[in-house]
Amino acid sequence: MGSGVRVLIGTRKGAFIATSDEKRESWEISDPLFAGWEMYHLKGSPADPDRIYASQSSGWFGQKIQRSDDGGKTWEPVGSEFAYDGVPGTHQWYDGTPHPWEFARVWHLEPSLTDPDTVYAGVEDAALFKTTDGGQTWSELSGLRGHGSGKHWAPGAGGMCLHSIVLDPSDPDRIYIAISAAGAFRTDDGGVTWKPINKGLKSNWELPDPDADVGHCVHNIAMHPSKPGVLFMQKHWDVMRTDDAGENWTEISGNLPSDFGFPIAVHAHEPETVYVVPIKSDSEHFPPDGKLRVYRSRAGGHEWEALTNGLPQENCYVNVLRDSMAVDTLDSCGIYFGTTGGQVYASNDSGDSWQAIARDLPSVVSVEVQVLP
Amino acid sequence: MIRVVLPAHLRTLARTEREVTLDVAAPVTQSAVLDALEATYPVLRGTIRDHATLKRRPLVRFYACMEDISHEPPETPLPDPVIAGTEPFIIIGAMAGG
Numbered sequence: 001m002g003s004g005v006r007v008l009i010g011t012r013k014g015a016f017i018a019t020s021d022e023k024r025e026s027w028e029i030s031d032p033l034f035a036g037w038e039m040y041h042l043k044g045s046p047a048d049p050d051r052i053y054a055s056q057s058s059g060w061f062g063q064k065i066q067r068s069d070d071g072g073k074t075w076e077p078v079g080s081e082f083a084y085d086g087v088p089g090t091h092q093w094y095d096g097t098p099h100p101w102e103f104a105r106v107w108h109l110e111p112s113l114t115d116p117d118t119v120y121a122g123v124e125d126a127a128l129f130k131t132t133d134g135g136q137t138w139s140e141l142s143g144l145r146g147h148g149s150g151k152h153w154a155p156g157a158g159g160m161c162l163h164s165i166v167l168d169p170s171d172p173d174r175i176y177i178a179i180s181a182a183g184a185f186r187t188d189d190g191g192v193t194w195k196p197i198n199k200g201l202k203s204n205w206e207l208p209d210p211d212a213d214v215g216h217c218v219h220n221i222a223m224h225p226s227k228p229g230v231l232f233m234q235k236h237w238d239v240m241r242t243d244d245a246g247e248n249w250t251e252i253s254g255n256l257p258s259d260f261g262f263p264i265a266v267h268a269h270e271p272e273t274v275y276v277v278p279i280k281s282d283s284e285h286f287p288p289d290g291k292l293r294v295y296r297s298r299a300g301g302h303e304w305e306a307l308t309n310g311l312p313q314e315n316c317y318v319n320v321l322r323d324s325m326a327v328d329t330l331d332s333c334g335i336y337f338g339t340t341g342g343q344v345y346a347s348n349d350s351g352d353s354w355q356a357i358a359r360d361l362p363s364v365v366s367v368e369v370q371v372l373p
Numbered sequence: 374m375i376r377v378v379l380p381a382h383l384r385t386l387a388r389t390e391r392e393v394t395l396d397v398a399a400p401v402t403q404s405a406v407l408d409a410l411e412a413t414y415p416v417l418r419g420t421i422r423d424h425a426t427l428k429r430r431p432l433v434r435f436y437a438c439m440e441d442i443s444h445e446p447p448e449t450p451l452p453d454p455v456i457a458g459t460e461p462f463i464i465i466g467a468m469a470g471g
Contacts, residue, residue, distance in 0.1 A: 034385070035385065036381060036382055036385065037382060058382055058420075058466075059432060060380075060382065060430070060432040060433060060466035060467065061380075061382050061383060061386075061420040061421070061430065061433070061466065062419050062420050062430060063419070064386065064416070064419075064420070077386070077416045080419055080424075081419060081424045081425075083424070083425060
């Protein structure tokens with residue numbers, strides 16, 4: 001049991017930190033951090049919760065990485081040079097023509113499970129970088145981009161981003177990543193070599209070969225640390241799972257009102273309890289019927305129940321982006337998600353009930369949570 | 374002293390005022406001013422010019438003496454009033470939504 005929680009909220013116009021005690025009933029929200037900048041992702045080190053990394057981005061002024069060593073009270077810029085290894089070559093552009101690989105921004109920062117100075121960064125155009133010196137310098141793990149299929153990757157509507165990085169707690173050499181729109185990949189040697197793990201994914205409307213090895217628009221993947229070979233995936237359409245570390249995927253969309261969506265999360269203490277937020281369609285990025293509903297499966301998929309208590313059930317047309325859902329590890333598991341309308345909702349009872357801990361922030365891009373010792 | 378006006382995003386990033394002053398040795402060119410600016414505020418590296426190529430970022434503009442000098446070659450001397458310190462070298466984000 002911890003003494004409280006800290007929710008790290010990235011928005012289109014700055015970052016915010018929400019804090020509460022372990023009851024998670026009343027909340028304090030900070031003033032904006034890095035006001036005016038797009039804060040794609042903030043995440044704390046599991047090995048040192050006061051060490052937090054933040055991706056600070058601007059269409060005008062590029063990429064910065066900020067680091068806090070005191071739980072977000074103060075920040076210092078660290079290295080922000082993300083240079084692709086060698087000659088980057090081309091990937092496929094929206095119109096099918098070759099397009100040079102160009103760095104745009106860092107979408108996701110994944111600190112090491114054991115070392116506060118080691119962090120992985122998923123970037124657009126898709127590549128994986130790593131620092132081992134607390135963010136001062138970043139090196140590309142270029143075996144991913146160079147494994148052979150890179151020239152066939154294409155951007156999704158939001159850009160060609162590497163957005164999901166999942167570290168296997170039982171094997172430091174095993175990492176899963178996902179790219180829109182290339183699919184999921186796995187390394188078993190610490191990032192030197194990679195293989196696509198997309199067998200079973202079907203993209204009937206998006207790809208000429210629905211079963212292609214690469215090209216799938218994976219939106220998010222999640223894992224429970226006690227079952228590192230089991231992954232859950234929210235794809236562009238379809239909610240999927242694998243029980244063999246990505247070798248084979250099966251659809252678990254079941255009775256969801258829509259199997260389109262962005263984030264997916266796993267309960268902290270129940271490895272077969274999964275959360276998604278159904279979105280109407282790829283063109284209508286809002287909840288079906290104007291009702292904001294988190295769906296929970298306690299059976300690892302297929303059978304889903306709507307969680308609505310405390311969430312708007314009429315006239316709600318916000319989106320919930322892929323990095324905008326997180327769970328805490330307190331005894332009664334907390335679930336958090338942010339919306340493009342600037343709301344952040346929290347549940348302190350595994351999703352049975354919800355409250356808005358923020359209502360009027362800028363559009364929320366990412367949500368992470370830390371349990372404080 | 375060369376006067377440089379920074380846009381809001383970069384002021385907050387560099388934790389400085391709207392206008393900063395820099396010692397720049399002659400010849401006072403766009404490159405020389407940006408080199409001095411980045412030497413004084415290392416956090417600005419990569420925000421105005423690309424880290425590697427030193428090319429101006431696409432949505433950054435340079436104004437001086439009511440002229441847009443963004444497309445001047447980087448080694449061109451800046452206008453005399455900027456060199457004299459009576460007019461600032463202005464860095465702004467190009468007009469765009471958001």
